[in-house]
Amino acid sequence: MQFIDLKTQQAAIKDELDRRIATVLAHGQYIMGPEVAELEAALATYVGVKHCISVSSGTEALLIALMALGVGHGDEVITTPFTFVATAEVIVLLGAKPVFVDVDPRTANIDPTLIAAKITPRTKAIIPVSLYGQVAEMDAINAIAAAHGIPVIEDGCQSFGSDYYGRKSCGLSTFGATSFFPSKPLGCYGDGGALFTNDDALAQAAREIRVHGQSKRYVHTRIGVGGRMDTLQCAIVLAKLPRFDWEVAERIRIGARYDALLRERVPGFRTVDVADPSAPLTGARSLAMLQDRTSVHAQYTVLVPNRADVQNRLQAAGVPTAVHYPIPLNAQDAYRSLGNNDPTPASAWLGAHVMSLPMGPDLTAADQDQVVGALANALAADA
Structure with a gap:
């Protein structure tokens, strides 16, 4: 069994992949090349912006966004310590300080x-992360901001394709x-990423930053980076787009089936509640799905005791x-002295x-049954 099955997807779209390439x-x-503008138009329509x-990666997307907003030395950016390192990495690279909120x-x-x-x-931006495919509490965060x-x-x-109160991540x-x-839920065959905004000035800044700060060839109006997405990678994402709505629906269905199977077959399995971090974990848990949103389940993640043994x-x-992920960023050697020192017990x-x-739109029912059965047996060994 593969953790993520890309081969089945590739076989399903082979003709369109071959044509696009x-x-x-x-x-x-x-x-x-022309596929870059074609993809950007299609994705803007999909997201509704x-x-x-x-851009050349998700990391570069975050970096360029911060640069377009003018974040620099001495500024602070609020974010989460429970994420992949790129979220905080780009803040530090610009000379700003990550302020970690649990x-x-x-x-x-x-x-x-x-x-x-x-x-x-000194706070110049807030970066919430829509982890595992479920959108963060964006309305509340936007109101505070x-x-x-x-x-x-x-x-x-991790959440491209998810809905939040009828709007797209x-x-x-x-x-x-x-x-x-x-x-990722919508992936290419290398690195790639994208930024989305309704702000004309910020969009222009981002476009210039990704090509070394050029407003036109050899005219540099701002500091920039080499952050373009290759035409071939754009072509690959374009080949995947016609199947993407089906894949999102399958991810949602398979995630819901995991929920039901785990509750049925794993004794004591339930959803995390707010009291859990104050006590030892005594059984397996799933993360909560909050109201009026969907998750594309970039990962289907559970909480288990005795993880290494399981x-x-x-x-x-x-x-x-x-x-995903074992050590919060504020506990990492590279970041321990760079952020705030406040404890983040939930992240820990x-x-x-x-x-x-294992998760993906092509995960079979048989494989899912095998996963849940093996997890039930693994947890029973500790009972």
Whole structure:
């Protein structure tokens, strides 16, 4: 069993992939070819915003967004410590300070009730992360940010395709950023990413920053980076787009089936509640799905006691797993002295217990049954 099955998807879209790639090879415009603008228009329409700016990775999307907003040395950016390192990495690279705010243990997304207390005159942006595919509490976060005149960048690198009160992830704030890393819900076959905004000036800034700050060839109006998405990668995402709505629906269905199977077959399995971080984990848990939103389940993640033992038993049963993420960023050597020193107990608790199961739109019912059965057996060994 594969943790993420890309081969089945590739076989399903092979004809369109071949056609798209052959077209790029024929015209030879490997940098900023016509597929770049075609993809940007399609994605802007999908998200429901005026502007999509394709970039070379999800990391570059976050970096360019911060640069377009003028974040620099001495500034502060509020974010979560429970995320992939890129979210904080880009803040530090610009000379700013990451201010870590703990997460809601029910969802693993930043807790909006803790944000206002961290805002200072140096706060220049807030970056919530829509982790595992479920959008963070963007309305509450946007309201806090608006009250203080602070822009918000949604890190939607794991949630592209998810809905939030009828709106799409990445179209909910000043900027939305996503990744097309191969394992993402909408992935290419290398690195790629995109930024989304309704602000004309910020869109123009982002477009210039991604081509070394050029407003036109050899005219540099701002500091920039080499952040373009290759034409071939844009062509690959275009080949995947016609299947994407079906894939999103399948991810939602398979996630719901995991929920039902785990409750049926794993004794004591239930949803995380707010009391969990104050006590030892005594049984397996799922993260909560909040009202009026969907998750594309970039990962299907559960919480288990004795994680290393459980993973070893699952591996022996032929079931691959992964941990996203074991060590919060404020506990990492590279970041411990760079952020604030406030404790983040929910992030630490989640980091000690989260475990991701095989997930994807082509995951079969038989494989899902095998995963749940193996997990039930692995947990029973500790009972």
